[in-house]
Amino acid sequence: MLTVESLAAGYGDSQVLFDVSLRVGAGEVVTLLGRNGMGKTTTVRAIMGLLPARGGGIALDGESVAGLPPHRIAQRGIGLVPEGRQVFPTLTVEENLVATAANRGPRDATGAPRWTLAAVWRLFPRLLERRGNPGSRLSGGEQQMLAIGRALMTNPRLLILDEATEGLAPVIRAEIWAVLAALKAEGQAILLIDKNLGAVLRLGDRHVVIEKGRTVWSGGSAALAAAPEVRDTYLHV
Known part of the structure; x- marks a missing residue:
């Protein structure tokens, strides 16, 4: 469904993304992980056309959407x-x-x-x-x-959530996670950013970790749970 290859983007003279790659297949839940300031929101903004890509590719169903205005990208089936x-x-x-x-x-x-x-x-x-x-x-x-x-x-067809539960009370966070699990069960494709590692490991099919604007790791929940060095190096503050 969504394929991002070697994406580069930034703001003015400041380049934030240098080499971000990820993919989301039909019915998959993929999470985009990393510490604050590593480029997660910038990646989402570039996917949605809110920020121009300076390099790499963004494709939906094999067709490039890089350079399209945001409303045209939304019309292709992405909800933010x-x-x-x-x-x-x-x-x-x-x-x-x-x-x-x-x-x-x-x-x-x-x-x-x-x-x-x-x-x-x-x-x-x-x-x-x-x-x-x-x-x-x-x-x-x-x-x-x-x-x-x-x-x-x-x-x-693809739902993107940037900081799905940030700043919410625990009871509300639990409700949001339950809703996302129900959407997944119905086959909704989701690209998700959130800091709650335990919840994203339970919900996600695959995870993409970025550091300073580059993809540094990707894999399934079992692989990430078994990789303390990845969590300690790229996810813990």
């Missing part, structure tokens, strides 16, 4: 839950969800879009209770639920 949530503060919960609705991706057995308002309400009942509240009046956990629901309303 950005770092910091970035919900629309003056729109209600329901308006936030409707604003991004699209019928471009998965469908149910009847041929209808998989993700509708009703489906998001079932996934996050708390959002239904607050459907008329503006985004600015939600708690951090509720905003993260809304950001995930908003991305799902695009009916993406």
Whole structure:
């Protein structure tokens, strides 16, 4: 599905990514790991076209998307839950969800879009209770639920989450992890950034570790769990 090869990118005169490679297949959960400032969010921004690639390749289903504007990349079937949530503060919960609705991706057995308002309400009942509240009046956990629901309303083939549970209370983190596990069970492809190593080892199929803008390790959960030198060198603060 998604293939990133030797990606290079940066901001102005500062180059952040030098050689990042990863791939996400259909139905896979792949995590992008590394300490703060190593280039994880920059990688996501480059994939989404929010930052131009300076080298390497980004392809979706074998077709290059490098250089396309962000809305065109989203239309190819990628939904983003950005770092910091970035919900629309003056729109209600329901308006936030409707604003991004699209019928471009998965469908149910009847041929209808998989993700509708009703489906998001079932996934996050708390959002239904607050459907008329503006985004600015939600708690951090509720905003993260809304950001995930908003991305799902695009009916993406690939869902990208940048810092899926950062700053959330433990009970909300547990709910988010349960939702992501349910999405995985339904075959949703996911590219995930999060610092909770135990949770990502349980959820992820494969993991990609980056250090100073370069991919330095990749492999499955069992391999990463059995590689304390990788965790100590590249993941622990």
